[in-house]
Amino acid sequence: MTDEPIIKFDKVVKRFGDLTVLNELDFEVKKGEKVSIIGPSGSGKSTVLRILMTLEDINGGVVTVGGEPLWHEKGPDGSLVPASEAHLRKMRTQLGMVFQQFNLFPHMTVLRNITEAPVRVLGLSKQEAKQRGEELLDLVGLADQARKYPHQLSGGQQQRVGIARALAMRPNILLFDEPTSALDPELVGEVLNVIGKLAEEHDLTMLLVTHEMRFAREISDRVCFFDQGRIREEGAPEDLFTDPNEERTREFLQAVLDN
Numbered sequence: 001m002t003d004e005p006i007i008k009f010d011k012v013v014k015r016f017g018d019l020t021v022l023n024e025l026d027f028e029v030k031k032g033e034k035v036s037i038i039g040p041s042g043s044g045k046s047t048v049l050r051i052l053m054t055l056e057d058i059n060g061g062v063v064t065v066g067g068e069p070l071w072h073e074k075g076p077d078g079s080l081v082p083a084s085e086a087h088l089r090k091m092r093t094q095l096g097m098v099f100q101q102f103n104l105f106p107h108m109t110v111l112r113n114i115t116e117a118p119v120r121v122l123g124l125s126k127q128e129a130k131q132r133g134e135e136l137l138d139l140v141g142l143a144d145q146a147r148k149y150p151h152q153l154s155g156g157q158q159q160r161v162g163i164a165r166a167l168a169m170r171p172n173i174l175l176f177d178e179p180t181s182a183l184d185p186e187l188v189g190e191v192l193n194v195i196g197k198l199a200e201e202h203d204l205t206m207l208l209v210t211h212e213m214r215f216a217r218e219i220s221d222r223v224c225f226f227d228q229g230r231i232r233e234e235g236a237p238e239d240l241f242t243d244p245n246e247e248r249t250r251e252f253l254q255a256v257l258d259n
């Protein structure tokens with residue numbers, strides 16, 4: 001990990017109609033850092049990831065990824081102007097995302113699900129993409145499932161394919177949006193293990209929105225507690241989970257850990 005932020009939210013505002021979801025959010029993730037975002041439903045956690053994936057725009061502030069503004073670019077006079085589609089497309093290649101509902105293409109084999117974007121977007125040859133896909137399937141423990149279709153796999157296996165697919169574009173930053181919450185409890189462990197293995201790879205920056213406290217505790221360098229579109233408290237998992245400073249964090253943790 002280095003001290004340089006790879007992700008930076010500077011006073012970011014996001015509104016949906018009258019609802020202010022992010023309220024001048026300041027938030028940073030360092031290169032190589034593994035950060036979990038926890039917090040009550042509706043506090044803006046997934047919105048942070050969706051903004052980074054350029055699935056939602058922003059209403060104020062600046063988001064920087066890899067030192068460059070994401071939603072803005074420099075105009076002719078050096079001032080920031082709204083980003084063009086070409087700029088967003090270029091910036092997007094730095095990030096991969098693992099979705100709660102896997103979002104696999106049902107009509108493609110497991111291997112095609114992984115190789116489709118590298119062939120289409122990066123222009124890899126079919127052979128190169130196949131090799132990359134097979135390596136990634138091996139990494140997530142599914143080397144023998146390449147020719148199956150998603151519906152032939154368990155939820156845990158589908159999510160491991162989702163992780164392999166997100167890695168196929170070789171992103172520097174991997175985002176996880178509640179990656180285990182659609183899974184039966186007995187399948188959570190296998191997905192956590194794969195994510196834990198990735199977390200040991202120091203170069204990869206990981207940002208995880210999770211309701212799985214075990215996950216936040218075991219995998220992250222830092223846990224951020226979101227409340228009403230801001231970070232209410234953050235810290236190392238061993239501090240935040242055992243002795244939070246804020247009453248609001250304590251109540252939240254008590255409620256989720258009692259469940």
Ligand SMILES: Nc1ncnc2c1ncn2[C@@H]1O[C@H](COP(=O)(O)OP(=O)(O)OP(=O)(O)O)[C@@H](O)[C@H]1O
Nearest residue numbers: 016019021039040041042043044045046047048209
């Ligand atoms: N496209 C949208 N249009 C309108 N409102 C939205 C939209 N997306 C999100 N919201 C609202 O914004 C708020 C924050 O949503 P977000 O998904 O970021 O919360 P969250 O903290 O991830 O919650 P959860 O833990 O329930 O997933 C919620 O009140 C949600 O209903």
